[in-house]
Amino acid sequence: MTDEPVIELDDTEVHFENRSGLLDLFGDTERVQAVDGVSLEIPENDVVAVIGESGCGKTTLGKTAIGLQRPTGGSVKFRGQDIWEARDKRRKADIPYDEIRRSLQIIHQDPGSSLNPNQTVLASLLQPLKRWEPDMTREEMEARVLGMLEEVGMKPPEDYAYRYPHQLSGGEQQRTALVRSLLMEPDLILADEAVSALDVSLRVEMMDLMLELQDQFDTSFLYISHDLSNARYFAGQADGRIAIMYLGEIVEIGPVEEVLENPQHPYTKVLKWATPDMEVKHGKVDSPPVRQIDIPTPTDPPSGCRFHTRCPKAREECTTESPDPIGNGDRKTACFRVDPEHTYWESEPLEGTDQEGEIL
Amino acid sequence: MTVDDTIIEVSDATVAFEMERGAARVLDDVDATVNRKEILGLVGESGSGKSMLASSMLDAVEDPGQLTGEVTYYPDDGEPISILDLPAEELRQLRWEEIAMVFQGALDSFNPTQNIRQHFQETLSAHNANREEGMERARELLSELYLDPDQVLGSYPHELSGGMKQRALIALALLLDPDVLVMDEPTGALDLLMQRSILSLIKKLQREYELTIVFISHNLPLVANLADRIGVMYAFDLVEVGRAEDVIESPRHPYTRALLRAVPNLDMSFDEMQPIEGDAPDPVNVPPGCAYAARCPLADAECRAEKPPYEELSDTHRAKCIHTDEAPDAVPLAVNSMEAQSGNTGVTTGEEP
Numbered sequence: 039m040t041d042e043p044v045i046e047l048d049d050t051e052v053h054f055e056n057r058s059g060l061l062d063l064f065g066d067t068e069r070v071q072a073v074d075g076v077s078l079e080i081p082e083n084d085v086v087a088v089i090g091e092s093g094c095g096k097t098t099l100g101k102t103a104i105g106l107q108r109p110t111g112g113s114v115k116f117r118g119q120d121i122w123e124a125r126d127k128r129r130k131a132d133i134p135y136d137e138i139r140r141s142l143q144i145i146h147q148d149p150g151s152s153l154n155p156n157q158t159v160l161a162s163l164l165q166p167l168k169r170w171e172p173d174m175t176r177e178e179m180e181a182r183v184l185g186m187l188e189e190v191g192m193k194p195p196e197d198y199a200y201r202y203p204h205q206l207s208g209g210e211q212q213r214t215a216l217v218r219s220l221l222m223e224p225d226l227i228l229a230d231e232a233v234s235a236l237d238v239s240l241r242v243e244m245m246d247l248m249l250e251l252q253d254q255f256d257t258s259f260l261y262i263s264h265d266l267s268n269a270r271y272f273a274g275q276a277d278g279r280i281a282i283m284y285l286g287e288i289v290e291i292g293p294v295e296e297v298l299e300n301p302q303h304p305y306t307k308v309l310k311w312a313t314p315d316m317e318v319k320h321g322k323v324d325s326p327p328v329r330q331i332d333i334p335t336p337t338d339p340p341s342g343c344r345f346h347t348r349c350p351k352a353r354e355e356c357t358t359e360s361p362d363p364i365g366n367g368d369r370k371t372a373c374f375r376v377d378p379e380h381t382y383w384e385s386e387p388l389e390g391t392d393q394e395g396e397i398l
Numbered sequence: 399m400t401v402d403d404t405i406i407e408v409s410d411a412t413v414a415f416e417m418e419r420g421a422a423r424v425l426d427d428v429d430a431t432v433n434r435k436e437i438l439g440l441v442g443e444s445g446s447g448k449s450m451l452a453s454s455m456l457d458a459v460e461d462p463g464q465l466t467g468e469v470t471y472y473p474d475d476g477e478p479i480s481i482l483d484l485p486a487e488e489l490r491q492l493r494w495e496e497i498a499m500v501f502q503g504a505l506d507s508f509n510p511t512q513n514i515r516q517h518f519q520e521t522l523s524a525h526n527a528n529r530e531e532g533m534e535r536a537r538e539l540l541s542e543l544y545l546d547p548d549q550v551l552g553s554y555p556h557e558l559s560g561g562m563k564q565r566a567l568i569a570l571a572l573l574l575d576p577d578v579l580v581m582d583e584p585t586g587a588l589d590l591l592m593q594r595s596i597l598s599l600i601k602k603l604q605r606e607y608e609l610t611i612v613f614i615s616h617n618l619p620l621v622a623n624l625a626d627r628i629g630v631m632y633a634f635d636l637v638e639v640g641r642a643e644d645v646i647e648s649p650r651h652p653y654t655r656a657l658l659r660a661v662p663n664l665d666m667s668f669d670e671m672q673p674i675e676g677d678a679p680d681p682v683n684v685p686p687g688c689a690y691a692a693r694c695p696l697a698d699a700e701c702r703a704e705k706p707p708y709e710e711l712s713d714t715h716r717a718k719c720i721h722t723d724e725a726p727d728a729v730p731l732a733v734n735s736m737e738a739q740s741g742n743t744g745v746t747t748g749e750e751p
Contacts, residue, residue, distance in 0.1 A: 091589040237443040239660045243673035264589045271662040312591035314619035315663050318642040321601035321624045331544050331595045
């Protein structure tokens with residue numbers, strides 16, 4: 039094993055050409071800036087949770103990180119090897135593309151639709167082994183599958199192996215999907231809203247299971263969600279990091295508790311507000327702390343800081359200048375407010391913002 | 399403040415339907431009341447029967463489900479109305495004009511070939527309402543939901559984001575000035591920020607239009623923030639009902655307590671989280687006694703033999719469990735919970751001052 043991170047995104051950009059269909063014959067094609075200038079390293083045995091609203095590009099970022107989506111700019115490296123160079127050059131790459139593909143796995147949000155309805159659990163799970171472990175005998179493969187089913191709590195495994203997906207509960211389907219990705223002994227698993235479709239009483243159990251396996255198999259997780267509480271539970275226990283994403287950019291990243299206890303970016307604070315606690319309030323919920331509750335379209339992101347149209351702390355400076363992520367070590371925030379010397383503080387607050395008593 | 403009089407009363411509501419494997423009861427002899435001008439939150443996991451209970455309030459249970467029991471609506475003025483006995487046409491009128499509903503999966507309930515304005519206009523003409531006044535109200539409602547009326551009314555459903563569609567739908571439900579709004583998982587498909595924003599808007603509308611709201615969700619923290627009273631559904635029945643503080647801060651049904659420990663929130667320490675072991679019962683094969691017995695640490699022979707009646711814990715709080723006294727010790731809540739802070743283990747019945 040090398041010291042290289044499992045995955046390294048460097049100034050990665052994914053832009054899509056979006057044609058609106060037949061009715062739009064004369065329209066210009068729009069460019070959706072799904073991911074823009076994201077740099078992120080995921081070392082071995084690490085957990086990173088990416089949080090953001092729908093349309094912020096978090097799923098695209100995840101797919102790009104595991105080589106399912108080709109970036110339109112910047113690079114994605116697996117242990118130092120550029121994934122798309124490996125794919126294009128095939129045998130000339132230091133790490134063959136097949137090995138990269140196998141090392142990067144995914145569990146989807148909807149476990150039901152990610153399993154073939156016409157195949158038993160066993161047949162579904164044997165498939166990847168047949169492809170990647172051609173030297174194993176049928177018996178060895180079956181033993182491996184049954185062992186893994188037992189590992190994820192589907193006991194006795196023989197009971198589950200011959201069932202079809204519709205004969206499994208949502209939690210069991212998600213475990214099966216987890217087994218399928220683990221059979222590849224991956225270095226990184228992308229878990230995209232992997233517990234959101236499960237019943238509330240099952241989510242903690244599923245996250246515990248993923249953490250246990252992470253520990254046991256030294257797998258890293260890229261966990262994607264819109265739910266801050268679940269992300270905190272999952273990444274926090276693994277001493278992982280949390281990354282807050284807004285309109286294609288990571289606006290704040292750092293160790294879980296640091297980000298949540300001392301959020302620096304106004305958007306992180308907004309997401310914290312949006313996360314319900316168990317307090318009884320009889321509906322005394324304050325007005326949303328954003329100037330607009332709808333997210334702007336990623337085809338035409340606002341100028342300057344992309345959050346400025348909704349930000350409660352925006353000033354003139356934010357409408358023209360885009361803040362770079364600053365900070366030290368693991369903790370970085372892309373907001374002028376982090377720098378007390380910034381000219382932001384001298385510029386005029388925008389209308390509708392709430393900055394009473396702040397230095398001007 | 400809520401006035402303590404009943405606007406909807408459900409008694410002995412049962413929904414059954416035939417399945418190949420046998421008769422399934424997806425709502426089992428449920429009694430529930432909704433108070434005028436309150437927000438009642440109904441929480442439960444998928445398949446617990448919470449949507450069935452909501453649909454029952456409007457006699458909107460879909461075939462092949464058969465609803466029996468009684469549902470009485472008490473209008474502001476006039477005689478009580480037995481909803482299950484209403485002729486089809488009267489029921490249709492009542493559904494929009496008195497009790498409106500925003501269903502689950504509502505994002506697909508707009509007709510894709512009509513723009514939003516046509517949806518509002520059709521609803522108005524179907525109920526012989528004045529179009530001009532109605533559209534004026536539509537604009538007012540849309541603006542209150544942070545939408546630009548001109549832009550939204552002229553749009554087709556696919557041109558709006560999920561959060562915008564959901565808000566447009568809430569405006570449509572309130573178009574005919576109903577007294578009651580029943581919302582089944584109205585924000586489930588949306589981001590937390592949009593969910594939370596919509597909740598604060600719902601609360602604003604409730605105050606302004608003096609609405610009674612029944613809000614159904616699997617999201618316990620969300621309901622805790624919003625509701626005046628909370629009902630917890632488990633296995634097709636309402637197992638605990640009380641004021642929000644009763645149910646969240648001193649719950650007495652072991653299931654409610656277990657559910658509170660299974661839902662992560664931002665303040666809870668990690669080792670306090672505890673999944674609920676086991677599965678919910680099959681609607682075709684509900685055990686004879688307490689439906690939660692198989693998963694409950696307090697279950698004994700009596701629990702397994704007979705369905706527990708409601709234990710009246712106070713004027714406002716009841717739970718279907720014969721071990722409500724032992725529940726706080728058997729299923730302790732997190733150390734930083736309100737219960738632990740106030741030293742109230744719940745064994746002393748009665749209300750806090």
